[in-house]
Amino acid sequence: MDKEPIRLRVNGQGFDVSVPPNKLLLDVLREDLRLTGSKRGCDDSSCGCCTVLVDGTPMLSCVMLAASYPEADITTIEGVAEGDQLHPLQEGFCVEGGAQCGFCTPGIILVAKALLAENPNPTRQQIAEAISGNLCRCTGYKQIYASIEHAIKKPRAAPVGSSTPGS
Ligand code: FES
Numbered sequence: 120m121d122k123e124p125i126r127l128r129v130n131g132q133g134f135d136v137s138v139p140p141n142k143l144l145l146d147v148l149r150e151d152l153r154l155t156g157s158k159r160g161c162d163d164s165s166c167g168c169c170t171v172l173v174d175g176t177p178m179l180s181c182v183m184l185a186a187s188y189p190e191a192d193i194t195t196i197e198g199v200a201e202g203d204q205l206h207p208l209q210e211g212f213c214v215e216g217g218a219q220c221g222f223c224t225p226g227i228i229l230v231a232k233a234l235l236a237e238n239p240n241p242t243r244q245q246i247a248e249a250i251s252g253n254l255c256r257c258t259g260y261k262q263i264y265a266s267i268e269h270a271i272k273k274p275r276a277a278p279v280g281s282s283t284p285g286s
């Protein structure tokens with residue numbers, strides 16, 4: 120199939136690529152942009168390993184046509200840390216053992232990031248519901264819940280110079 124030029128905005132950066140119009144976003148991310156954090160864990164959109172945020176909403180990049188999202192703000196796991204500073208969710212997965220093989224971890228962190236943006240203090244039940252579309256074959260989920268709860272206790276530090284309540 121002929122290629123067509125498309126522009127994507129991923130992790131705050133614009134990318135111009137030339138891809139077949141039926142190429143899936145997951146494949147464009149991995150093959151054309153070399154952002155390999157998003158994984159393909161199934162063939163039937165059932166695992167959540169390919170999850171990215173599209174304008175802040177978790178979506179399965181394995182069923183999205185890349186060419187359909189030229190205006191979207193796409194976030195992958197590569198865009199979650201700020202420079203050398205891990206996101207509190209990433210810290211949580213390190214500290215609490217939420218990542219074992221790590222295959223499911225990028226998708227779960229992105230779903231959790233969207234959850235905490237909407238509800239900064241979710242219950243364990245709400246966390247479980249939020250990540251119910253993300254399969255983990257290693258952890259039994261308890262460490263994943265603890266990893267996300269770690270981030271609830273330790274939210275990302277405010278940027279230097281920003282005002283704080285009571286200051
Ligand atoms: S690769 Fe499994 S849901 Fe997308």
Ligand code: FES
Nearest residue numbers: 219220255256257
């Ligand atoms: S850590 Fe291996 S699939 Fe979740």
